[in-house]
Amino acid sequence: MQRRIHDFLDEVVAVKPEATAIIDHADVAYSWQDLTGAVEDAEAAMRARGVKAGDRVVLVFENTISVPAFFLAASRLDAISVVINARLTEAELQRIFDHSDPSLVMFSTDVSDAARAHAAHFGAECVEGRFGQVGLMPRGGATPEPVFEAAAEQVALMLYTSGTTGAPKAAMLTHGNLVNAAHASAKVRGMRADDTCFLALPLSHIYGFVTFLAMCKAQGVMRMETRFSVERMFRALDTDVTFLPGVPQMHAHLFHYAKEQNIPRYEKGLLRYVSSGGAPLDPVWKREAEAFYGLPLQNGYGLTEGAAGVCATNNAFGDPDISVGRPMLNCAFRIDMEAPGAEPDEGIGEILLGGPQVMKGYFRDPEQTAKALTEDGFFRTGDLGRFDAEGRMYIVGRSKELIIRSGFNVYPVEIEATLTDHPEVIVAGVVGRAVEGNEEVLAFVKVAPDCAITESDLKAFVKDRLAPYKRPSRIIVAHELPAAPTGKILKAKLIERFQDQL
Structure with a gap:
């Protein structure tokens, strides 16, 4: 079992260094050895600017090769990556900088107009390497977090769940959380070394981040898109993509685009797996999606504090099941029938998640951590759901949105x-x-x-x-x-x- 998330890269580069790892937004291909070189340069750049174990490194970006280069380099240093989408405002970024107390901020200036504007505003230094071009802004005086040998204790990633409005709140995910999530995702979805994944999901979101790690574990190829483009998605499905994870909105845009092109269904035949997450599946929509793809549409359920997917389906084509599936590898659940919005007679209550994917807590916020985690380590998701007799979960809604x-x-x-x-x-x-x-x-x-x-x-x-x-x-x-x-x-x-x- 991997001890740190960068072990995924080290393992694949040892056996297939020249194989393609990433194809970027400009259709430039990078091998696993290229990615390793980018990580080495990112690590050197961080060391030169004083980054040490326990420090936070904020990454402000849209998807590009520099992003995995820096978060895998941070893993090598036992520093903690804080991943932020570049489309946040300057005020939102400043709140996150103040809260996360980073020793360094990286802006992906080579692909993102928004990141370039932020880099200029904050006075970042332009730095080039095998990772491309980035803006780096050292921030002195950061207080490091404790460092642990155990993967289950050492924090690898911080993701803000409410940083855009109100008080920032950052979920701390450990190497153990992320490694387990990557293994679970790769296993339940049957990822293979001959897969090419269309990765338009932002790496600043836990769904995209863990999909990247799972594909590293599977040793497949990732088409890493800077931003979602339905035209590029459609073209990629006709080129080499075999594996398509997405949110319902991405699929909806694809169906509408195909309809405009007078294309009733996908006929290339390369695609072998397609999934949707983030919203319940309506039976009619599911049938339409399966008719378009000619494949079963798999559903799932995940959340930031649970390191992405915690339930997933593995249904046959035409199966009417619209649940989010059964628990993934090592995940455990309880249903709280006394929570707001619960309907015990219907078996509906708040979903509580346990297992090795549950976050360590919220960064420097013991009060919110205590509210979110039970004494025995289960996370209160705030989602309302129920299980059927076959152990499949159905999401009813959010208790706060009730x-x-x-x-x-x-x-x-x-x-x-x-x-x-x-x-x-x-x-x-x-x-x-x-x-x-x-x-x-x-x-x-x-x-x-x-x-x-x-x-x-x-x-x-x-x-x-x-x-x-x-x-x-x-x-x-x-x-x-x-x-x-x-x-x-x-x-x-x-x-x-x-x-x-x-």
Whole structure:
């Protein structure tokens, strides 16, 4: 078993150094030996600027070769990588810098306009190496964290779960967390050395980060995209991609693009595995996706504090199962029937996660850590779910997103799935808003620019599909919705963004 995440690289370069590891956004191929050289240069650059074990190194980026070079180099130094998407604002970055107390900040200036702008604003030094071109900003006076020999204790990665609004909160993931997650992901998804993975998922998100490590373990090839492009995704599926992980929004954009090209289904025949995570699967949408790909669409469930995937399906083509599957390698679950939003008669409660993928805690925040972790180490996910008789998990919704309307529990995910059944709706987001003596349901849907569907049309569509108390009082139709780099809708920003239409 690997002791540190950089051991994945060391193992593959020892057996196939000249094999392709990464194909970047410009279709430039890098071998495993090339990646090792990039890591060596990144390590030297960090050492020259005083980075030591226990220090935090903040990486501000969009996907490029420099990113794995620096986080694998940090692993070699027993430093801690803090991965941040470059599309955050300067104020958001400053809050994270102040909270994480890094000794060094890296900006991926070779591919990202946003990172270049941030590097210029913060006065970073331009540095070149086999990792490409980056901006480096040393910050003196950082206080190092304790360093541990045990993989289960030594922190490798910090990911902010609420750093863009309010007080920053960083989940600390250990080498043990990430190594176990990579093994689990590679095993349950059957990753192979002859796979080519389309990796548009940002490495600043735990889904993308662990997918990278899992592909390193499998010794396959990664098409690492700087940003998601449906055109590049479509072309890659016709070129060499065999393995396609994504969020529902990525698949939705692909289907719409193919429809515009008058292509009813994928016919190249290279793809052998496709998965969707981040939202429940509607049965109709699942059937349409499988008809397009000609493959079973696998579902899953994961979270930052659990080092990505903790449940996944392994279904045959046409299986109507819309669960998130069974627990992955060594993951354990409990259902808290006393949590807010629980419905014990229906077997629904808050999901508690245990096992070696559970984070160590929140960085320098014992109060939030104590709230999130039970005394025996289970993480309170805040998600509501249930298990069926066959041990498959179904996600019902978020306890914090639960809408209570006229005394009834309303789960946004059910309404979102109903709205996305409509052929003109690409994605949907549903939130609650307090009104006098009650709470109303608000829905926001994304449609294509040339679509003429109206709010009235969609209200008529859901009338026979949802009980009266579940029906949205407003359905805002838009061509764009606020979204994270993964494409996941930022529900906290929906009401603010469309305030003038409500």
